[in-house]
Amino acid sequence: MEPLHRIRTALLALLAVTVFGTVGYLLLGFTLMEAAYQTVTTVSTVGFREVRPLSPAAEVFTMGLIVVGVGTVLYNLGVVLEAVTEGHLRHNLEERRMTKDIAALRGHVIICGYGRVGRTASDFLRSTGEQVVVVDTDPARFTELDPTVARLVGDVTRDEVLLAAGLAHARAVVVCLESDADTVYCTLSARALRPDVVIVARARTAGSKTKLELAGANRAVNPQRLGGRRLAAFALQPDVAEFLDVVMHEDTLDWRIQQVPVAAGSELVGATVWQCRVRTGALPLAVRRAPRAPLEANPDGTVVLPAGSVLVVLGTQEELATLSQLAAGDPGDRVRNKV
Incomplete structure (x- = not known):
């Protein structure tokens, strides 16, 4: 039984004993205040005095109330002390607060697994201002996690844990x-529960990448292979690799690469790539005209943007904010999907 449930049960039992004693004394001829006072002093073992002389029936009732009431009070005291001394109460209160915080989140990223890769992904997302919920089966991994970061202890292969993570x-x-x-x-479960959510999965082996994509991952990444390719790129084309590394991961720069979805009804629907460049100053690097269409690198300026297309652009924070505002359709809705 959970500590909070035990405390609730104990308090209800104490309330029941108090009501029982009060009603009993009322039936024995006491007034309401006298009955309540006599019950409280009896079950608490304080026993200042009887508010009025007890009849034989009242004495028998009082003895029964002492046996039941004192046992209930001692049980309440034991439950509360156990919850406080073992930290159960604090732990349960923190869990409840965390559950409420997670339920209030919108547009966050769920990190399933807080090992080295999960920790790095979480740190990068938080550095860009994104909200994350970290889930792992081992609570010891959260010891160095910022207390303000939402976390959940559980098995993400279970549907209820994914749903609890928001x-x-x-x-x-x-x-x-x-x-x-x-x-x-986990990928299969997440895709079944949310067909439209973006899923990025870590592939530990080269052969598992295809399986993860078949399971529903939008992208499967092998960190070892990706790291090896970056090492090779720095060896062969250091300037290009440095540019891409800086523009993707350096937070101090004012410009960066960002993807901007064009919503239905926005001012950019029907506009050309060149018009976007003129109106915002952001440099279009690629365009995806439909959700399943391939990316077109270095698009021609005459390419018309339909609703649902995605622009990949390079620009300053101000330029990207302006473009996001135009693409969202709602001046107050600025969508930022960093790649």
Whole structure:
């Protein structure tokens, strides 16, 4: 039985004993105040005095009330002391607060697994201002996690844990579990619960990448392979690699690469790539004209943007904010999807 449930049960039992004693004394001829006073002093073992002389029936009733009431009071005291001394109460209160905080989140990213890869992904997302919910089966991994970051202890291969992490309102799910089997299962569960959510999964082996994509991952990434390619790129084309590394990960720069979805009804629907460049100053690097269409690098300026297309642009924070505002359709809704 959970500590909070035990405390609730104990308090209800104490209330029941108090009501029982009060009603009993009322039936024995006491007034309401006298009955309540006699009950409280009896079950608390204080016993200042009887408010009036007790009849034989009242004496028998009082003895029964002492046996039941004192036992209930001692049980309440034991439950409260156990909850406080063992930290159960504080832990449960923190869990409840965290559950409420997670339920209030919108557009956050769920990190499934807080190992080295999950920790790095979480740190980067938080550095860009994104809200994250970290989920892991081992609470010891959260010891160095910022207390303000939402976390959840549980098995993300279970649907109820994903839902508790706010999957219904999440923007994306990053799956980086200890085994490819668990990663595939988690990806399948997340895709079944939210067909439209973005899922990025860590592939531990080259062969599991295809399986993860078949399971529903939008992108499967092998960190070892990706790291090896970056090392090779720095060796062969250091300037290009440095530019991409800086523009993607350097927070101190005013300009960066960003993807901007064009919403239906926005001012950019029907506009050309060149018009976007003129109106905002952001440099279009690529365009995806439909959700499943391929990316077109270095698009021609005459390409017309339909609703649902995505622009990948390079620009300053101000330029990107202006473009996002135009693409969203609602002046107050600025969508920022950093790649």
